[in-house]
Amino acid sequence: MALPRSTPSAQGVAASGVAAFVDALEAHPAIDPHGIVLVRHGHVVAEGWWAPFTPDRLHLLYSLSKTFLSTAVGFAVQEGLLSLDDAVADHFPEFRDQLPEASRRILVRHALAMASGHAIDMATTSITTDPLEPVRGFLLHAPEHEPGTWFTYNQPANYSVAAIVQRAAGTDLVGYLRPRLLDPLGVEPVSWQQYPSGRSLGFTGLHATTETIAKLGQVHLADGVWEGEQVLPDGWAAEVREKRVDTDREGNPDWAQGYGFQVWMARHGYRGDGAYGQFCVILPEQDVVLALTSATEDMQAILDAAWTHLLPAFGVDGEGEDADRALADRLGALELPATGGAATGSGTARTSWEGSGLTAALEDGGVVLADGTVTLRLPIGTGGWTVLEGDDDAPPVAVSGGWTDDVLRLDLQFLEGPHRLHVELLPAGGIVPQWGTTPLDFGMLNSMLGQRAPSPLA
Structure with missing residues (x-):
């Protein structure tokens, strides 16, 4: 069940403004855009994916996962599984009495608003303190x-809420959301990383398509209504977007406007977002949802570009069929620049390398790259991106690159998230890997080459 499609002009959107936004993303040296879905008046008016990314590819959402978690909490509250005014600790009676009194005052509503009272993110501390039960590891440290009263972006606060929902519901978050949200919205299989086994992380780890992000934004924009039916609990969308705590200590302007239940207030509208440029921007005044997946450490630049180019494009008469067609053609031809190089090296080029936890060797005209856990067999010098779908032992990846004299340079674009690994195989036999955006594993997730989604569960 896809969102309905329309042209920009039919929904009062200037195609040139959308094109200018895309141009701005591509022109920024620190942004790799992956996918965009723009919705106005409930209709997709622009969509595109930068090859090698495709519409059906699951993408790691990082902290945009939190907005799906807060949606799950709405159902759990409606069903009486928990209350926003419950103490988090009361849902863990097996260790409640071990906790400092200040930790026992943290309510579900505080944790959901990143207002547990801790001065720093307790993610590493929690998993180090108790790797078997990070909720206990978190609550053992008094705020x-x-x-x-105090905002700190604090991952285990959200992890604790996710644990409460799953414990009360008797299933993981995907299983809980499938009949309540995902099926009604027509969302195909998604996956959510787990720790420990059977417990979805909640604060991160959800893999979903760009259109799934857009659907989540649209149902929140419409106050929980989807195709004329009340899908979210009545009033929950308004609860989510209500400002709960000040964030004026944040450095970027669109992060300093306050925080709701797992959404950021912004200079325009509000949003869920995730590390390295995963966005669900909701603009009630414009009746717009912007879903975007990307890879960048400059997330503010994306929002700046949206305010500069997209906002003026809404509420106009449209620019007609020619402009709409030109935008569609532009979006249909999107591609990330590939790394160049030849298929063969110089006469003195090496055939094997080792270093930085990796080994590599030439084999059958390509190179075999391994990190002790995952092995990738990569082509060389194809002149563009070659997609390797992977298997049980290797993730889907696109590769480009080749030889420049006696140096072999390869770019590995992991297709289920915002991570690209640049690898140089040097004449002296060493290997130099460098991440474009470094994977955030919180001590829970993958090997260097194993940046992949878990198998879809529902």
Whole structure:
């Protein structure tokens, strides 16, 4: 069940403004855009994916996962599985009495608003303190501030809420959301990383398509209504977008406007977002949802470009069929630049390398790259991106690159997330890997080459 499609002009959108936004993303040296779906008045008016990315590819959403979690909490509240005014600790009676009194004052509503009162993100501390039960590892450390009064982006606060929902529901988050949200919205299989086994992370780890992001944004924009039916609990979308805590200590302007239940207030509208440029931007005044997947460490630049180019494009008469067609053609031809290089090296080029935890060797006209856990067999010098779908032992990846004299340079674009690994195989036999955006594993996730989604569960 896809969102309905329309032309920009039919929904009062200037195609040139959308094109200018795309141009701005591509022109920024630190942004690799992956996919975009723009919705106005409930209709997709622009969509595109930068090859080697495709519409049906699951993409790691990082902290945009949190907005799906807060949606799950709405159902759990409606069903009486929990209350926003429950103490988090009361859902863990097996260790509640071990906790400092200040930790026992953290309510579900505080944790959901990143207002547990801790002064720093407790992610590493929680998993180090108790790797078997990170909720206990988190709550054993008393917050420095009164819960509800102090914002800190604090991953285990959200992990704890996710654990409460799953414990009360008797299933993981995907299983819980499937009949309540995912099926009604027509969302195909998604996957959510787990730790420990059977418990979805909640604060990160969801893999979904760009259109799934757009559907989540649209159902929140419409106050929970989807195709004329009330899908979200009545009033929950308004609860999510209500400002709960000040964030004025944040450095970027669109992060300093306040925080709701797993969404950021912004200079325009509000949003869920995730590390390295995963966005679900909701603009109620314009009746717009912008879903974007990308790879960047400059997320503010994406929002700046949206305010500069997209906002003026809404509420106009449209620019007609020619402009709409030109935009569609532009979006249909999107591609990330590939790394060049020849299929063969110089006469003195090496055939094997080792270093930085990797080994590589020439084999059958390509190179075999391994990290002790995952092995990838990569072509060389194809002149563009070659997609390798992977298997049980290797993730889907696109590769480009080749020889420049006696140096072999390869770019590995992991297709289920915002990570690209640049690898140089040097004449002296060493290997130099460099991430474009470094994977955030929180001590829970993957090997260097194993940046992949878990098998879809529902």
